[in-house]
Amino acid sequence: MPLAFDNAFARLGEGFFTRVTPTPLLNPSLGLKSPDAAALIGLDLQHPDTLALMGGQVMPVGSDPLAQVYAGHQFGGFSPRLGDGRGLLIGEVAGWDLHLKGAGKTPYSRFGDGRAVVRSTVREFIASEYLAAVGVPTTRAAVMAVSDTPVQRERVEKGASLLRLARTHLRFGHFEYFKTQGKTAELAALVDHALARFDLAPGDSPALALFRHALHSNAALVAQWQGLGFCHGVMNTDNTSIVGDTIDFGPFGFMDAHDAEHVCNHSDHQGRYRFENQPGVMKWNLACLAEALVPLAGIEPLRMALDEFDEAFRTAYRDVLHRRLGPVSDGLMLGWLALLETGADHTLAYRYQAEYRGRKDGHYERLVSLFDTKHREGLDRWLARLADEVPDFDARASALVATNPRRVPRNWICQRIIDWAEAGDWASAQAACDALFAPFDKADPQWDQPPPESLRHLAVSCSS
Ligand code: AMP
Ligand code: MG
DSSP: OOOOOOTTTGGGOOGGGOOOOOOOOSOOOOEOOOOOHHHHTTOOSSSHHHHHHHHTTSSSOOOEEEEEEEEEEEETTTEOOOOOEEEEEEEETTTEEEEEETOOOOOOOOOOOOEEEOOOOOOHHOOOOOOOHTTTTEEEEEEEEEEEEEEEESSSEEEEEEEESSSSSOOOHHHHHHTTTOOOHHHHHHHHHHHHHHOOOSOOOOHHHHHHHHHHHHHHHHHHHHHHHHHHHHGGGSSSSTSSSSSOOOOOEEEEETTOOOOTTTOOTTTTTTTGGGHHHHHHHHHHHHHHHHHHHHHHHHHHHHHHHHHHHHHHHHHHHHHHSSSHHHHHHHHHHHHHTOOOOOHHHHHHHHHOOOSSHHHHHHHHHSSSSSGGHHHHHHHHHHHHHSHHHHHHHHHHTTOSSOOOOHHHHHHHHHHHHHTOOHHHHHHHHHHHHHHTTOTTTSSOOOOOOGGGTTTOOOOO
């Protein structure tokens, strides 16, 4: 069935984008696929039209490919004009933006080649579909393709493309762009467009309504990241979604050993986007968004709304911890966070405490093995207090194994999948992805592990 396009963003008019057609890839073929994401828009992954779309050869009937213009604060500094440098909004289907990443140069490519390579595309595919699987708001990845187009990075790599689906591609940077251009009418049109798309009541001040939605959804999002040990890596305002979805996966990382100071992006020399900074950075980004909306909503209402962030984050993080630990007291919750800070494996520590049923069946030994012996006493004290609060460990465990994943896309796992993808072994790559995307199901000794020593310090840096 053909895709039913309704391109509301394109109807905003020329000032918001430049129409661009993709530059075709040579000899494309499909790689990783997500039938769940494809189903959201009724995309037939087997149909030849899907391959033609992924290769940038033939755009679907009803699409209207364009590159959006936006600005953004990158590592704290303002870039007045960024935009889609290597991806195109193809159109909107069933409330989803279709975005073809790696589609060639656009007027916003600056010094870039407009391309994406296999490793970055595979990483985005994995992270987006994994986050969706564990219930964290995110853009989706329906399918990726690989080609014979040579792309120069440190070495020559194969050009790849990804079909990203998003509830919207509007970033904080869109609003910053029109504010700094002094284009208040366009700014207001963008606010109205976003509110209509999300069926949000405009109230007395549409810009304030949108801001508060962005604030609360992004506070909840970053709380989920903290619970999962997810580091975004490049939390620039052009990579921050107006509706609180995780967007733009580059050098992201799921932590192995818990480390509040973990920096997943090797290009982030100051550690601006280190794990513990993510909530504060989100608030900083929201302050940028507030500033962009001042011409529409006035300073004071936005300042008051921004003050809601700390409480919104705290409440959301508490909710996340209650889902991971059960309805424990604040004392136990804080005690758990202190235990994690000792450097236990983030994912396994959560999972093993969820499975813990007292000192039988090896549960205690497995949990205790994650902690250095000098923290064993602390863990024992915590478990004793937990036993005081929990009437029935079996009931607790059966609830909590559904909220504490066995595995996350650790860098070493992503790298294995990339190696298979680059070698053209899509069956192995897809099987590993499928195991990752069912992280609550049966144990899988191959993937439910911390990194092997040799893969402990894989380096990942900015856009590729
Ligand atoms: P990022 O922080 O990776 O989301 O990218 C920041 C900006 O650089 C965006 O405007 C991207 O479109 C652009 N960009 C990243 N990689 C490329 C590339 N290979 N070619 C053109 N533009 C790019
Ligand atoms: Mg970006």
